[in-house]
Amino acid sequence: MTEIEHRAAPSGDPGVGHEPSDLKPRNIALFAVALAGALGLVLAVSYWIFEYNAARQARNQVPPSPLAHTREPTPEPHLQVHAAEDLQxxxxxxxxxxxxxxxxxxxxxxxxxxxxxxxxxxxxxxxxxxxxxxxxxxxxxxx
Structure with a gap:
């Protein structure tokens, strides 16, 4: 087998181990604007789909049958107000x-x-x- 010898870069080279140039603020701002635009587009499409489905459901709503039995509500109070006194x-x-x-x-x-x-x-x-x-x-x- 052939052995490959790896040599370390000379430590005196200032270009080794870091970016050769700084990040440009313009590129960061463009990315933030593109991200906000994509988010706005997704929200707008989601809202449109929601409204479309709500209108479609309202159009297709079938009125309940007049023969359907309606359940009467339970008498008031719905909650046990004085549990300790009732238990006594x-x-x-x-x-x-x-x-x-x-x-x-x-x-x-x-x-x-x-x-x-x-x-x-x-x-x-x-x-x-x-x-x-x-x-x-x-x-x-x-x-």
Whole structure:
């Protein structure tokens, strides 16, 4: 293989390592003007395309069918104004149901009792147990 020998430039040469002439302000100004003109042209074309499409869409707009169902707006207020107070009222109403007496179905004779009382009643009476006959019928049906 041939080896190429690279020689360093003599350090005393003032033309090595920098531009031989300065940048001309006229060229920089011309570039800035050309860039601004191109930007203005792109913005103008974009605006024209937007307006053209908006007018085209307005021309092609089909009126809604008179049979179309219009959705009614929800009643005011749309936002929960007093969240903490609403939560307290809801919890108070739930606690009144859970810890108070009342009729569930007066005609059927079903009443509501406080939870603590219901737990005590269940602890004394116990939960209902299936009869053996019901278990045998269920087992007989599986075979």
């Amino acid at each position: 009222e809801t919890r108070a109403a739930e606690n009144a149901l859970l810890n108070g007496y009342g009729w569930v179905d007066k005609e059927a004779g079903i009443i509501r009792i406080p939870i603590e009382k219901a737990i005590d009643v269940l602890a004394k009476k116990g939960l209902p147990v299936r009869s053996e006959g019901g278990m045998q019928k269920a087992e007989g049906g599986k075979q």
